[in-house]
Amino acid sequence: MPESPHPPELPVRLLTDPEMIEACRLRDFARVFRMVKKHAGIYPSMIARRCDLTPSRVGEVMSDRRRLLHMDVVERISDGLRIPGHMLGLSSRAWESPPAPYATDREPSSRRTELAPVGSVPTHDVEDTLASVACASPSTLTAQALRSSIEDYWRRDDEHGGEALRPAVVGQLRYVESLLTQCRGGGVRRELLGVAAELSRLTGWTYFDARQFSQARLYFGQALGFAKDVDDRQFMANVLACMSLQATYQDRPTDALALAAAAQDHARASGTPRVLSMLSMREAFAHATLGSRSGAHAAIGEAHRQFERISESDSDPSWVMYFDEHKLTVDTGIAHAQLGEAGVAEPLMAQALHPERSTNQRGRAFHAIWLARTQLQRGKLEQACHTAVNALTPASVVTSERVTGHLREFSLQLTPYRAEPAAVAFDSQLRQVVPSGVSGSTLP
Incomplete structure (x- = not known):
């Protein structure tokens, strides 16, 4: 965790150094961390604490063995090291302007x-x-x-x-x-x-x-x-599954896996097959984020095995009924995509993506973006951009920072193709849909 609520800012001479500016623009955190160490005296262990990363991960980044791409991690680095948001392609951070008195974050003193x-x-x-x-x-x-x-x-x-x-x-x-x-x-x-x-x-x-x-x-x-x-152990498992999903978004796969395991422990005795299938998919996401192919494949297999056990006589809680065959198929595709198995992921997500059948606008946007990212991994630039354009309609009617975060990440993945007509067309339509404070942070 950051060392204090208000970490000291970096020296102005460092923030105005052309090499630092270029490193931030490219999100080359190997160079950023090395320059922060050299010119600000912030050593790797301190970087890790400030940015809520593990020391080993910081070491891997500094030795060019790992890249940090997840938007939540980029934001933690901006906040932890006090790098202005615009330098990293982000919107202005809350600490860049004086906070309003009513927005002060305090620890609650009681449940009330x-x-x-x-x-x-x-x-x-x-x-x-x-x-x-x-x-x-x-x-x-x-x-x-x-x-x-x-x-x-x-x-x-x-x-x-x-x-x-x-x-x-x-x-x-x-x-x-x-x-x-x-x-x-x-x-x-x-x-x-x-x-x-x-x-x-x-x-x-x-x-x-x-x-x-x-x-x-x-x-x-x-x-x-x-x-x-x-x-209510099933509902406790449900909440733990939500926390596991959040941990994957925060690039904390070890925490995500532990929370998914705890959820399964709570549901094992009384969970219905549908509940157990959903929980296995959350475990698969955690394994995939960790890069554990065998663990993810085993969890995916268990999710499908449990789903096949579902019967009409099951007393499923209402909160798990969203997890139908369509959702299982899409989530399976996402897990494979997280593992880099685009060839397996693409047909799964494509066959399950029927926007006209659902009023879940956020889900439609998510699934389309994931399909677009998978198509891009397979070198299908025009198809990926077309699919991403289809995500903009549901994204425009739902207020979700998670959706805009996925759009940012896809836009960044298009960086090598900025001159291509398909990427130009997507960027143009993205500017019309996403607020300028978001699109301006990722688009040229």
């Missing part, structure tokens, strides 16, 4: 404060409104109504992203907590704890999708706590 990330919801309006309709004696019907609203929230999250939903979800979570104070025991309290767990996970997911990872972890942790209160 955990429910109110700073600036996330107009507290008084929501609480006053909820207080005016609060039921005096919560019942099973109350819990059922709340669960219905959660299903609607997830649908709208798929269609539009969670940013606009978050205030309402957090407000409802507070409301459920207030109801829990009225229920000291019994079946109704158990049902409300389950609702609180689902609302906490949904809130964590909206922060994860916005790439606000520390807030996401806070809510995922809270969801685990609520689920543990009712010993």
Whole structure:
């Protein structure tokens, strides 16, 4: 982790050095790290702590045995070393301008404060409104109504992203907590704890999708706590699977694998085949991110084996029903793509990609971008750019930093082909869809 909340800035003479500017522009972190060590006295172990990397990884980078390409890692380097965002092709970082007083990030002192990330919801309006309709004696019907609203929230999250939903979800979570104070025991309290767990996970997911990872972890942790209160081991596995996926995004594959294993441990006794199949795919993602071909292949095989065991008599929880054959096929393709097995990945993703069948705009955008990246790996530039253009329509209607992050990465992968007509056409359309603060950070 960074050594302090406010690491010292690099010397101006280093930030204005033409060699440093060029190294940052190319994201040549071997040169960046060597120059930081030479001119700022920041040694590899300090770079590792500041940028939340392992010392061995920093060493591999500095010896030109590894490249760092993941956007989240680039952002951590920018923040940890205080390299201005524009030098690395990023938007301006939060620390580059004086923070607003209300945006100060503080550790929560209690569960009550955990429910109110700073600036996330107009507290008084929501609480006053909820207080005016609060039921005096919560019942099973109350819990059922709340669960219905959660299903609607997830649908709208798929269609539009969670940013606009978050205030309402957090407000409802507070409301459920207030109801829990009225229920000291019994079946109704158990049902409300389950609702609180689902609302906490949904809130964590909206922060994860916005790439606000520390807030996401806070809510995922809270969801685990609520689920543990009712010993819902399947739901605990579900939350751990979310945390595993987040760890892969943060380029922490070892953590991702440990979280996936913990999720499987929780679900092993009571998990349905569909749940176990989904969890095996999360394990496959972690292995693939680690570069473990044998581990990923074994996990993929187990995911398909479990999926074949699904029967109509299974009592699947509602939160896992999204994991159908289409999703299994696409995720299998993504895992192979992460391993660099583009020849296997492309037909899997192509055969499963039927945008007209789904209102999940974020999923359509993700899958199209992954297919485009796979096609590019296979040297199919025109086809890849055409597929990526198809991702822009769903991407334009959903608010998701994860989607824009994937678009950034694909745009960067097109760098060697900037003069090609297909890449020029894609860049032109990307500029029209993605906000200028994003496209300007990756496009020439």
